[in-house]
Amino acid sequence: MATLKELASKEELFCGGHRLCAGCGIPPIMRTILKSAGAPVAVTTSTGCLEVGSTIYPYSAWRTPWIHSAFENAGATISGMEAAYTALKRKGKLPCGDKEIKFMAVGGDGGTYDIGFQALSGALERGHDFVYVCYDNGAYMNTGIQRSSATPMGSATTTSPAGSVIPGKQEYRKDLTRIVVAHGVKYVGQSSPHNWKDLAMKAEKAFAVKGPTFLNVISPCPLGWYTKSEVSMETAKVAVDTCFWPLYEVEEGVMKLNYKPKTKRPIEDWLKMQGRFKHLFKGDHTELIAKIQEGIDKDWQRLLDIDGKAIF
Amino acid sequence: MAAERVKKLMQGNEACAEGALYAGCEFYAGYPITPSTEIGEILSYKLPLIGGKFIQMEDEIGGMAATIGGSLAGKKSLTATSGPGLSLKQECIGFAAMAEVPCVIINVMRGGPSTGYPTGPSQSDIMATKWGTHGDTPVIAVTPSYVPEIFTETVRAFNLAEKYRTPVFVLFDEIIGHMREVVTIPHPGELEVIDRAKTDVENKEDYLPYDNRFEIPPLAPFGEGYRYHVTGLNHDEDGFPTNDSKKIDAGNRKILAKIENNKEDIWSCEEVDTEDAEVLVFAFGSSARSASFAVREARKQGIKAGLLRPLTIWPFPDEPLRKAASKAKVVIVPELNLGQTVLEVERTLPGVKVEGLHRVDGEPITPAEILEVIDKYK
Numbered sequence A: 001m002a003t004l005k006e007l008a009s010k011e012e013l014f015c016g017g018h019r020l021c022a023g024c025g026i027p028p029i030m031r032t033i034l035k036s037a038g039a040p041v042a043v044t045t046s047t048g049c050l051e052v053g054s055t056i057y058p059y060s061a062w063r064t065p066w067i068h069s070a071f072e073n074a075g076a077t078i079s080g081m082e083a084a085y086t087a088l089k090r091k092g093k094l095p096c097g098d099k100e101i102k103f104m105a106v107g108g109d110g111g112t113y114d115i116g117f118q119a120l121s122g123a124l125e126r127g128h129d130f131v132y133v134c135y136d137n138g139a140y141m142n143t144g145i146q147r148s149s150a151t152p153m154g155s156a157t158t159t160s161p162a163g164s165v166i167p168g169k170q171e172y173r174k175d176l177t178r179i180v181v182a183h184g185v186k187y188v189g190q191s192s193p194h195n196w197k198d199l200a201m202k203a204e205k206a207f208a209v210k211g212p213t214f215l216n217v218i219s220p221c222p223l224g225w226y227t228k229s230e231v232s233m234e235t236a237k238v239a240v241d242t243c244f245w246p247l248y249e250v251e252e253g254v255m256k257l258n259y260k261p262k263t264k265r266p267i268e269d270w271l272k273m274q275g276r277f278k279h280l281f282k283g284d285h286t287e288l289i290a291k292i293q294e295g296i297d298k299d300w301q302r303l304l305d306i307d308g309k310a311i312f
Numbered sequence B: 001m002a003a004e005r006v007k008k009l010m011q012g013n014e015a016c017a018e019g020a021l022y023a024g025c026e027f028y029a030g031y032p033i034t035p036s037t038e039i040g041e042i043l044s045y046k047l048p049l050i051g052g053k054f055i056q057m058e059d060e061i062g063g064m065a066a067t068i069g070g071s072l073a074g075k076k077s078l079t080a081t082s083g084p085g086l087s088l089k090q091e092c093i094g095f096a097a098m099a100e101v102p103c104v105i106i107n108v109m110r111g112g113p114s115t116g117y118p119t120g121p122s123q124s125d126i127m128a129t130k131w132g133t134h135g136d137t138p139v140i141a142v143t144p145s146y147v148p149e150i151f152t153e154t155v156r157a158f159n160l161a162e163k164y165r166t167p168v169f170v171l172f173d174e175i176i177g178h179m180r181e182v183v184t185i186p187h188p189g190e191l192e193v194i195d196r197a198k199t200d201v202e203n204k205e206d207y208l209p210y211d212n213r214f215e216i217p218p219l220a221p222f223g224e225g226y227r228y229h230v231t232g233l234n235h236d237e238d239g240f241p242t243n244d245s246k247k248i249d250a251g252n253r254k255i256l257a258k259i260e261n262n263k264e265d266i267w268s269c270e271e272v273d274t275e276d277a278e279v280l281v282f283a284f285g286s287s288a289r290s291a292s293f294a295v296r297e298a299r300k301q302g303i304k305a306g307l308l309r310p311l312t313i314w315p316f317p318d319e320p321l322r323k324a325a326s327k328a329k330v331v332i333v334p335e336l337n338l339g340q341t342v343l344e345v346e347r348t349l350p351g352v353k354v355e356g357l358h359r360v361d362g363e364p365i366t367p368a369e370i371l372e373v374i375d376k377y378k
Helices: A004-009 A025-037 A049-052 A074-090 A109-114 A118-127 A175-179 A198-206 A229-239 A266-272 A275-281 A286-306 B012-024 B039-049 B060-072 B082-099 B127-133 B147-164 B174-178 B245-260 B286-298 B318-324 B340-347 B367-376
Strands: A041-045 A066-068 A102-108 A131-136 A187-191 A213-216 A250-251 A252-259 B004-011 B023-029 B053-056 B077-082 B103-111 B117-121 B139-144 B169-175 B180-185 B268-271 B279-283 B305-310 B312-313 B330-334 B353-358
Touching: A004 A175, A004 A198, A025 A049, A025 A102, A025 A131, A025 A213, A025 B147, A041 A049, A041 A074, A041 B330, A049 A102, A049 B268, A066 A213, A074 A102, A074 A118, A074 A131, A074 B060, A074 B127, A074 B318, A102 A109, A102 A118, A102 B245, A109 A131, A109 A175, A118 A131, A118 A175, A175 A213, A175 A252, A175 B139, A175 B312, A187 A198, A187 B012, A198 A213, A198 B340, A213 A229, A229 A266, A252 A286, A252 B004, A266 A275, A266 A286, B004 B012, B012 B023, B012 B039, B012 B077, B012 B103, B012 B147, B012 B180, B012 B353, B023 B039, B023 B060, B060 B077, B060 B082, B060 B103, B077 B082, B077 B147, B082 B103, B082 B169, B103 B147, B103 B174, B117 B367, B127 B139, B127 B312, B147 B169, B147 B174, B147 B180, B169 B174, B169 B286, B174 B286, B268 B286, B286 B305, B286 B330, B286 B367, B305 B318, B318 B340, B330 B367, B340 B353, B353 B367
Parallel strands: A041 A066, A041 A102, A102 A131, A131 A213, A187 A213, B023 B053, B023 B077, B077 B103, B103 B169, B139 B169, B279 B305, B279 B330, B330 B353
Antiparallel strands: A187 A250, A250 A252, B004 B180, B103 B117, B139 B312, B268 B305
């Protein structure tokens, strides 16, 4: 595991000058993960903020080979890349010889939880050797903040607007990390960019594994969360301290909670930081907030129950 | 005295959502895609207010499939999309045509192929609309040019969908989708709104969803006690799959014939100075706005120019075109693609000079560009 100093002195593979928003969680996520790969990486990115914000001609933020194909198929594209590489390597036809190349697919929550889910699931099942990174900012931010299946309950988006009768999104978010764990892959990690050490450690482990691995990383979005750009990392931290976004990993089927907050903060602490939940604090929404808390408590308890255990 | 009509400055996409509500749409299922997203956003707010339902689906395919489901449950149903979403929806669009499920598909066209140019206009889905799904598929597509017309054409699209039991496209592009113009909202009843024909079969067990006694058999909503089978397979009158070659042939011809036989009812065109036009411009959507200006300018210069502006692009308005082009030496077809409707114009007018004017750089065709081509033939 690299120290912060070592990490900082490594070459930046996702470099500055991109057009992602100030305070966006994606750039620190990408920088930390790519610095932890330990080998050259070829990347595919599905349609989304990262794709649009990092590749506007004539600039690119990527110091790696990079392909964008469509919205729904990062999992399939990386499958093709990895399969071709493996075949060429086997036949001795690679100009780089036996030099190891890593493969990484990146999608937002829309491109991963929703439209790209089938491609991801297929790639995991076929067992391609790649790391899938989901930056989860909890809505379709690139097209203007529409709800996704990762949007937290109670959140106002442009397609789950908060009105006097319906206060934002009515459903719990999909627990994608858990669904990926159910695929039985060798490594799955859920992380946050505010904790660089946790993220770098998980990226290192994910890249070291032969076979498909998955990282789900919460990505604060000042635009869609209605926060000031300077509080992004704080917002991510409170997401973890309220156990909305637990940091954990499942390695070879063994579950490990990487961080247990000394005091589990109430979810209001996180909700109040963000404009997307402000309607919950106008009028009486105690029932809905209690329901949000109930979902978090249930998930957290489930994680505590299986912490340290072999779950498959 | 009737109350004053509401006049509102609105965006094309908003006019589309308002038109859908006027037409009685109560169900929307879709997926966010630029530049059509506002249609879903507005309906996510407005449909629950009238007891309707908005669902954001997990992808474009789901958006189309749920729209079909909403329609079979008896509600006027809508989805909205753009290029890549149209590609993904194609199998389900063919299903809706085959199973004769009325629904409306809004396509706010953007540049293609693939992800293309999401924030720029295009008219490059004309052929994808007609031929995008496999098989011989009936297609109705309307092409408004102005924001108020998006409102009225969306209403007409619902009418055509319900009347002919088929998917109907509303094609406009990013320019008018995002442009703001004044729309005068008609009073209820002012525009014709066609509701789905009800079956008069008394014994519910005798109901046939594809009853051969009708050119367009009434579609009974799910949930009212009419039990029937809906499939994308070639089917018999009762909706069940058939291997009978005569029935397969008849079924395939029937879904096309109901459009072909009613073209005159489906067609709608605006004609400007076509009676004596020697230079005819055939233009639709945003390109027709420029064409309209260019033709007026040409007339001022003494050129016998005219405009045929189809509001129905599929079925292709061949007869109105032949009529409008009866004195034409040349037909100019400006369109934001590299030559799609121009092929239909050539097919319709053998022996007549046809000149396409095409742009695919994400910018509109200007009146000056059209005027330049008109000038060549004065």
